[in-house]
Amino acid sequence: MRSLFFILEKEFRQMRRRKGLIRTLFIAPIIQLILMPLAANYSVKNISLVVVDHDHSSTSREMVAKITSSGHFNLYATSESNKEALSYVEHDKADLVLEIPPHFERNLVRENSEKLSVEINAIEGVKAGLAGAYLSQILLDYNADIRERFLPPTHQAFVFRIIPIHWYNVFLNYYLYIIPGILVNLVTGIGLMQTAFNLVNEKEIGTIEQINVTPVKKFWFILGKLLPFYILSAIIFSVGLLVGFVFYGMVPVGSIATMYIALLDFLFALVGFGLLLSTYAESQQQVMSLAFFFMNILNMMSGLFTNLDSMPAWAQFITNCFPLSHFIKAMRMICLKGSGLADITPHLLYMFAIGLVFNTWAVLNYKKRS
Amino acid sequence: MIEVNNIVKTYNKGKVKALNGISFSVGKGEVLGLIGPDGAGKTSLFRILTTLLLPDSGEAQVNNFHVVTNFNDIRTCVGYMPGRFSLYLDLTVEENLHFFATVFNTTIEENYHLIKDIYEQLQPFKERKAGKLSGGMKQKLALCCALIHKPAVLFLDEPTTGVDVVSRKEFWQMLGRLKEQGLTILVSTPYMDEALLCDRIAFMHKGDILSINTPKEILASFHRELFAIKTTKTFQLLNALRSLPDTYTCFAFGESIHWVPKIHTTPSALQSIIQALDENATLEKINPTLEDCFIDLLNQPNASSN
Structure with a gap:
């Protein structure tokens, strides 16, 4: 337990040193959240x-x-x-x-x-x-x-007039729909990539050998490696919410607390997945290709760009196995509809189960000795 | 302090043999030097003894703890310096040391006396990041980090490779002082002059220990006559000597050729053999070095059969 504190101390110290990291982590999401909703627009004009x-x-x-x-x-x-x-x-x-x-x-x-x-x-x-x-x-x-x-x-014959009322998004405001999705997408990119990179980096520079000969238990070591990325991802998420509010006037209808509970649940699954990738890769280059491959699948099948319900049954099954689609759905429900904890419970449970599988798998696969 | 009994390790499902059942022991306060070419199995041995690698069979104990079953106890009482510099490059000297002290549940102050001599040299650079240190400084820092938790046994895998001569000398002086404090040290090195400073030397080759003895006795065990030949045509003479039936071994050693003839005869007779091949060559009888002994061991029939 004590060792966890020292590992965290070291991790944050290293994180603070990486000026490039801080820059990419904050500036990139802000720019993307300002520009992307304007560009990635479904309502066809002109x-x-x-x-x-x-x-x-x-x-x-x-x-x-x-x-x-x-x-x-x-x-x-x-x-x-x-x-x-x-x-x-x-x-x-x-x-x-x-x-x-x-x-x-x-x-x-x-x-x-x-x-x-x-x-x-x-x-x-x-x-x-x-x-x-x-x-x-x-x-x-x-x-x-x-x-x-x-x-x-x-x-005059009888004439039907259909006047649709768009519940939860009365003016079919496209931003309200896309911003939660883009936000999730950003958190995924940073959470997954950085977690996977971080552990592989220790492998690549050889420091993992030094850690492995210390009496630090692998559970605490892994936790110490992952916690900073929970915090980092949560900060980025918050920055994104703020950008959504300032630039697009997006105010979630539901409670912020529910949103953060869903976020933590999602990060549990996401960071576990990053960890799993890093236990299989030996170098940053390897983990980069792996993460890139999965990021593409995750994004395309997350319901961010395409409608999940129109996918074939097998594809819907696969998307259910990824945490991303659940989080995007939960986020849209909270942001637009004001859903509470009880409403998003199925998604929370899905994400937790997925996270449990990824994390257990990763911890079992990470060995202090070969 | 270290007991190794018939350790076998193979890679790629038995295709590559790293260690073929080696045994030896190291006493408390002893410095054992491991010498051997690349691929001899030195690093595999280190990794098994530091509990990073599981042996296929055989037993080993470090500080009376079993490497397979009591690995947690071993991890608290050994210091390991891998061949590759493996500290955090983006942390400063002081932060690296602090981190490794804390993960071993101790503090720099508590064991400062152990690293005082070494750390004093690093003191001016303690705010510098480890990645920006010179090679010698890096090794000193790595040694400090391996020592900070007061280990009983120190494993050093080629600690001075790529380090300048002066730093190497200082490094071995430090090892001497650590030994005086009762530390047991297992060290591998490619430098024969460093091997001479060990209490005992183990020659490793293709996963076997060919010989394990004090430097003095290893040198004394060389029973043949050895000659150094100085010539300007090293390559031609080397080939000519090798095809000679009277040659036992012959190899280039720095600027000269070390030649071990099979026959016992007068120096002048040998001189004439050499001068028949190259008239400007000079011959001189010399005492064997460790390298001569090592090559001699490699040429013994029981070594090459493995």
């Missing part, structure tokens, strides 16, 4: 639109105005021919072509129906899907409007 209006009626003009005023679309050009309009798409100037047929307004009034043609550049799948969805939503709205206008009240 879709360039080309309109081919063969009708030139007041209805068609009103419809285009309605589309461009939605905020999602920029009218890049109007064109007289479909061919010209498509050439804009080919030159990557436009994303979407809306073609309004001749006599659009007349047919609409006389025959009660008319077709519109929409062509979307699908090179970027997400953008294409969203652009199409936005556009059809606007057109449906407009359709309902003109029905009311042209048909006499007695002839």
